[in-house]
Amino acid sequence: MFKILKAEELTENIFLMEVEAARVAKHCLPGQFVIVRTTEDGERIPLTICDYDREKGTVSVIFQIVGATTYTLNQLKVGDSLADFVGPLGNATETLGLKKVAVIGGGVGSAIAYPVAKKLHSQGATVHTIVGFRCKDLVLLEDEFTSVSDKYVL
Numbered sequence: 093m094f095k096i097l098k099a100e101e102l103t104e105n106i107f108l109m110e111v112e113a114a115r116v117a118k119h120c121l122p123g124q125f126v127i128v129r130t131t132e133d134g135e136r137i138p139l140t141i142c143d144y145d146r147e148k149g150t151v152s153v154i155f156q157i158v159g160a161t162t163y164t165l166n167q168l169k170v171g172d173s174l175a176d177f178v179g180p181l182g183n184a185t186e187t188l189g190l191k192k193v194a195v196i197g198g199g200v201g202s203a204i205a206y207p208v209a210k211k212l213h214s215q216g217a218t219v220h221t222i223v224g225f226r227c228k229d230l231v232l233l234e235d236e237f238t239s240v241s242d243k244y245v246l
Contacts, residue, residue, distance in 0.1 A: 093173035097150060099166075103230045105157045106200055107166055108142070113177045114149030122207035123185030126153065129176035130168065135161045141180060142203040142233075143210075151177070154203035154232065187211050192218040195241075199225055199232075206233050206240075213240035221245065 098110035116126060125138050143152040157163050168174070185208045193212055197205030202223050213219050221241040225231050231246065238244045 093175065094177040095173050096168055096170055098152075099168065099170055102154065102232055106154065106230070106232065107157070108152060108154050109165070109168075110150050110152045111174060111177055112149060113151045116177060116179050117144045117146050117149050117151050120144040120146075120151060120180045121184030122187065122211045123204060124180035124182045126151065126177055126179030127181065128153070128165065128174055128178075130161065130164045130174060132175045134164065134175060136176070137161050137165075138181075140204045141207065143207055143236075151179075154200060156200045185211075187215060187217075190215070190217050192220075194220045194222060197221075197223045199230065202232050202237075206236055209237060210240045218242050 095112040096109060097112055100108050102108050120141055125140050127136050128139050129136050139153040139155055141151055142154045155162050157166055190212060195205050195209040209219050209221050219241045220243040221237045222245045
């Protein structure tokens with residue numbers, strides 16, 4: 093079981109969840125995802141890894157309520173557990189050797205852009221981040237992007 097350490101609404105119908113998953117956190121790289129099941133007999137859904145902390149052993153995901161499983165996921169609270177949290181899966185975004193980059197994201201899809209910008213920034217690259225949202229009430233991760241970007245364009 094994977095304990096939920098943080099569950100918060102970021103904007104209308106878009107939520108962040110931080111999960112205790114030390115093995116997953118240990119191997120995460122930007123651009124990867126996890127497969128989540130809320131219960132033993134629940135549907136498996138893929139969610140993008142938005143952030144991770146190897147020292148704390150945590151992984152954060154952002155999701156939008158679009159169906160029954162994301163609705164059920166949102167009903168879970170801090171202290172509850174997920175049945176499965178499998179990953180990291182997928183190919184990581186290649187970042188080595190890049191010196192000046194533009195990282196672009198839109199809507200809830202910006203969740204995958206943040207760890208890429210963060211990694212590039214930590215490697216010393218000049219990072220220009222461009223993100224777009226349908227309206228100002230749906231803006232995600234503005235402080236996070238600003239902290240890892242040399243130029244942030246909303």
